[in-house]
Amino acid sequence: MARLQNREAALRKLAAIPPAVRSAAKQALAQSADELTEAIRNAAPQGKTGKLKKSVAQTWGGGKVRYSSLAGNVGEAGDPDLSVRISAGNSEVRYAHLVEFGTAPHINGGLFAGTEHPGTTAQPFFYPTYRKLRRRARSRISRAVTKAIKQL
Numbered sequence: 001m002a003r004l005q006n007r008e009a010a011l012r013k014l015a016a017i018p019p020a021v022r023s024a025a026k027q028a029l030a031q032s033a034d035e036l037t038e039a040i041r042n043a044a045p046q047g048k049t050g051k052l053k054k055s056v057a058q059t060w061g062g063g064k065v066r067y068s069s070l071a072g073n074v075g076e077a078g079d080p081d082l083s084v085r086i087s088a089g090n091s092e093v094r095y096a097h098l099v100e101f102g103t104a105p106h107i108n109g110g111l112f113a114g115t116e117h118p119g120t121t122a123q124p125f126f127y128p129t130y131r132k133l134r135r136r137a138r139s140r141i142s143r144a145v146t147k148a149i150k151q152l
Contacts, residue, residue: 014079024148025082025141032137033058033084039133040086043125045099055093059085067091070100070126088126099123 017025041056059065061080068087089096102122108115 011079014082018148018152020152021145021148022081024144028141028144029082029084029137032133032140033086036130036133036137037086040088040126040129043129044088045123045125047099051093052088052096052099055090055096056086056088057090059087067094068096070096086130096126100126 037056037058041053044053044056046053057065061083065071065085065087068089070089071085071087088100098120100122101124103117103120105119106117108117
């Protein structure tokens with residue numbers, strides 16, 4: 001992933017954006033984040049308890065989500081007001097990545113040392129949903145920003 005060359009200059013430019021444009025962008029981002037969070041939650045396998053579905057959440061401010069197994073918005077956030085991270089997993093649900101990507105057959109250790117685990121098939125729910133909706137989110141945000149700029 002490419003790193004931002006002059007982060008401070010980019011942050012200054014982001015801070016200079018008029019409040020009306022920032023507000024429009026934030027509303028569009030919030031709508032897209034809600035839509036994506038709900039879609040990922042609906043795509044997640046139910047399982048026995050439904051805890052995986054309940055663990056899908058969004059965090060504003062671009063901060064790192066604790067105990068998350070899967071998270072969108074990888075990398076440094078530019079503007080905390082215009083950053084949201086959608087994640088699956090929490091302190092109780094630390095297996096979201098195992099459901100998403102599956103596991104290979106292996107020999108168990110620990111309590112059941114020496115037994116064979118047959119592996120699990122992948123049940124992708126997070127990244128396919130993200131890929132499906134990211135273009136819509138980008139378009140929604142671009143339209144909102146363009147409309148706000150034209151109204152200035």
